[in-house]
Amino acid sequence: MNKKRVSMNYKQYKQLFEEILANLYPVPPYNEDLYLEYTKLNRSRMRRWDKLLELDENLVSLLRKITTPQHWIIITEPWCGDAAHTVPFLIRMTEQTGYVSYDIQLRDSEPFLIENYLTNGSRSIPKLIVQDASGYDSFNWGPRPKGAQELMDEMKANHADFETIKIALQNWYNKDKGVSLCSELAMLLSIR
Template sequence: MDFARYLIEFERILHDPAPAGPYDNPAYMEYTKLNWSRMHRWLKKGVLADETKEVLEGIAQPLRWVIITEPWCGDAAHTVPFIQLMAQHNALISVAYELRDSPPFRIEQYLTNGGKSIPKLIIRDDKGDDLAVWGPRPTDCQQLYERLRAEGADFETQKIALQNWYNKDKGHAVQQELTRLLSDITSSVRSL
């Protein structure tokens, strides 16, 4: 599905009087409502760095991006808007969204430490060959998450710490990491 269809699906879940699992769990529905607001805030206020724009404008070959996500995912609410804004900056980038817990279950091919962590961005060439994979979160945020888990922090503590990290970062880390990744891809394609 494209981004417009993903938003329709997201909104359908929010307004479904009897949603399917896991959205039938009030906690998941609350996360989903928060994520809708967070995602739209970044879509409205998120700013692409000049360096990111420059690298995006330098992409001269078609790229196909696959984003594996779910509306309940807090990390996705903070990173997917920036990925989408980046993709929209170059017409040679097409984006397909897939839900982690629905067919084709592509997440099984892109596990993180054996887990189905999302979001995942798979960057492919126009033939469908993988060029790079990113996710589920920026490196510094991932390190914070791993430290909190090692310390035995409960879910609420982890959630608040990650939320604060994303709010302070304002999308810079995801842009920096993807800018480097795309720069490497662009350099590799030119050398072929």
């Protein structure tokens, strides 16, 4: 079923952060201080990754070998910490070939595309959906690299509080520097 989607490019997505943070009367959930703080942190994280990220050479080679059109849909939200560490990498990947187009869609806005890509029954983001030229899904990835997910699962099993989990994941992403994400996507792209 092909519903009309509201989508944006990376520049528009980053502009959304600015609009949220400048709004004197933000819409929910950004009317809560915690969500505004997440958005501010994530804007900073994305800016840092935009400047410093490096893609794995094997992945770049695979991306440059793509010879048929693909469309990538990235489902995210400005408040999502995992997304701040992955969306800049995904966008940089699309820039490596003229055959990959993309759009960014918000999880919490209609048409709620995330409902078709639940992770263990939850609306976890970010989510990457890779479609072929006909609009059929080739694969989807997300919400976080395997190592980060294992860390999250372990901490939840040990009943860690949200702040502890948040800091541990931030440290994981900073140490990993996108290597796991690049490796996982290289594997998914190489088997297509």
